[in-house]
Structure formats: structure tokens, C-alpha cells
Amino acid sequence: MNGTIHGIGVGPGDPELVTLKAVRLARAAAVLAYPAPLEGESLARRIMAPHLDAPPLDRDRIELPIRMPLSTDRFPVNQVYDEAATTIAAHAAAGRDVAILCLGDPFFYGSFMYLFARLAEQAPVEIVPGVTSISAASARLGFPLAARSDVMTVVPALLDDAAIERHLAQAESLAILKLGRHFARIRGLLVRLGLAANARYIERASFDDERILPLDEVDPAGVPYFSLILVHRRGMAWR
């Protein structure tokens, strides 16, 4: 009798933007897994924490942080995912339900995909969708994503200028994710294309330390990985 493995989206950052289903399954799971840095706290675990600790107190659960080295070398990273997948599959085979917490939505640019690729061959994995950082950013900025017959494209900021410009020419709405060290280049591109006035910037949307800044006031040296720009090609197309 196998346990069930759930990949659970915990939403963009605000613990209140977790779904009822995510709370129920995370509380009920015998094993709680989540990505974490080598030292320190897991963001996904922190978002879910207020719900895990709420009374009535849950029974003991096995905590399984998946501690990932900050490395550009794929080898240690693959090894961590291999080991985590093996451990999780063993818990499920022993009849324990496993909840794997994921920032945002598990199937939308999450590192969960690496686990899923390994687990899906061994055991059924059920996914609980979550609110994405893009929806949270749009809500916090008061800046709609798409309406009517709009086309919306999501691009990671590491794409080169030519690719981003091509997408900007063909979509009414663009979300440029994971700005980090790419910010200055992306801002330059938007200015050059005359789209800076149609763009909005946000960091860590819906987290406690969220920041919204006008594009020209952002210090490129301080732009975090969890930041994004939303652009409307034709301005307020949704009106």
C-alpha cells in the first residue's frame, strides 16, 4: 500500500496566498519535504509554517529538507535530486504520504521539476497548483496581465535582447522573470524600444520585504533573483 506523493505549490510568498488544499495536504503528510539552502531556512517551509503550527497540533512528521549547494556545476545538484528522489520514493513505498513544498506553482519554473522527472518514473505524483509570482506581481502592481484576445508571453531575463525584442513585438503582454544581474540590460532594452513607460518593476511580490520601484529608480546592483518586470506593449490595453 503505497503512500501518495504530492507536489504542493505554496504560492508566491504571502502565507495567506496558500490554497486550502495545500494546507490540508501539508498538515496531513507523514513526510514534509522542501528545498532549502545548505545552511538556513527554506522559503517554501517558511511560507507554510503558520499553517503547520496552528492548533490542533499535528502529530510528529518527518522533515526532509532538500539542501542544495549554490553551484553552477550540475553534478552535485543532480546528486542531491537523485538522493532526495530515492528517499521520497522509499517513504511512499513504505506507505507514508509525502508532501513536497514548492514556491509558487510546482509546474511553473520551479526546481520541483527536477524531482518530478525522477519521481514520475517510480511512483504517481499528484500536483497541487499554486498562485504564481506573476499573478502576485500583477495584483500588487494593479497592472493586469492579459484580457480578451491578448497574447501573453513569459520569458526568463537571461534571454538575449534579440529574443526578448521578438517576443515584445508579438505579445500584448510580457512578463520578464528572474531579473537579477540582467536588470540593467533589460531596462536599457525597454528604454530603447520606447516601452519603459508601459513597464512595471517589483521585487519579492507579496513577501514581507516586497519592493515596488519606478524603473528608473532601481539600483541594478541590488536587484534580487526574485524580481520581475511586466510590460504592456500598447499601454493599458485592458481598458
Add this chain to the structure above:
Amino acid sequence: MNGTIHGIGVGPGDPELVTLKAVRLARAAAVLAYPAPLEGESLARRIMAPHLDAPPLDRDRIELPIRMPLSTDRFPVNQVYDEAATTIAAHAAAGRDVAILCLGDPFFYGSFMYLFARLAEQAPVEIVPGVTSISAASARLGFPLAARSDVMTVVPALLDDAAIERHLAQAESLAILKLGRHFARIRGLLVRLGLAANARYIERASFDDERILPLDEVDPAGVPYFSLILVHRRGMAWR
């Protein structure tokens, strides 16, 4: 002392995919507004219903269905939105908090945008993001949306073949929304492009009457508006 107006995403269909924040604000609001057909039940209201009626019973609330004629003529539709916006703004001016329920995410292809455009000029409107139909579809299909440096594009099915083909050529992942009467044409296009094996079809993702079918078993005559296709240009790029 003005009340607050909240545009609240109730998620894709499953009442458990509502966020804690959506539940709290909908229960607390003095006025509950939602889109509805001319006769019969509001889908958004139905998704929230189990949470509204849960004990402890809420105090009386004013219910404000926004009943929309099925018309391609913009005039009556605009009139309904104008009147609803006026009524909602008047409630807020009288100090009442108003919750406007929206399917999915309010800023992602929702009819809420028409209300927002009218209200935003008169009163502050706060948005509570929700889980989109795309995330729900991806979860239910076990078919990831995007990973790593993938580009993802969302297109409404009413776009012509040339436009959809152009987007398919430039994005690793495509979501084609609101299939309805466009289904046969879209399926033909995917077959012609050799992408049918990389595509997944789902109707009413996460609703009680959800249906998942192989692309070639779908009857084009029965495809509802709330249906979509997810396509991976290169197959399982997320592995």
C-alpha cells in the same frame, strides 16, 4: 471613511483551490459581487459557497450578482458594467467593504477587467491573485508548463493559424485557451505541424465535471469554452 473594494480570484474551479486570503475577505465583506448569467447560478459564487456558509455563520451580507446578457453587442454589456461599477462604488463610498469574486485570477483574462477599468478611476481596488486555469490544467494533466529558460506563451484559440504557428515556433511551451468552436482548426494545425503528440487537452480543469481526453478522441462539437490545450514544442523539455 470609504470601504475597500477587493477583486478576488476564486481559483480554477475546485473550492479547495481557493486561497486563505480569498476566503477571509469574501466572508468579511459587507457586499459580495460576482458575475452571473441572466438566469441561474454564478460559477464564481458556487466555488466560494462552501466557505461562505461554513460556521460560524456570517452576518447578513448584501449579494450583488452582475447578470450579463449573452450578447455579442457591446452596448448592453457595457451598460451592465457601468451600472455595476456605479453600485459598487456607492457601497464603498458608504463605508461598506465590497468583495468581487472572479474565476481564476482577476487579472488573467477575466471579465473583472471591465469592472476594474471603471472602478479604478473612482476608488482604490485591491486584487487578490488566484490559481489560474492554466496551472490547474498543468497539474491535472501532470504536464509541466515551463522550466529553466523556457519561454511560455498564452494565446486565445480565436487567433488565426499563422499567428499561433508563429508563437509555436518561438516558445518552448504554449497554452491555447478558450477552445470552444475553434477546437477542430487548432487540432488540425497541431497535427499539420507534427505537434499533436506533444499536446494535451483538458476541459473544465479541477471542476467536478472535468474531462481529460486524447486529442484525437475529442468531439469538436462538444468542446466547451472552458477548455485548453497545452503544447511542448520539444516534447518533455523539463526532464
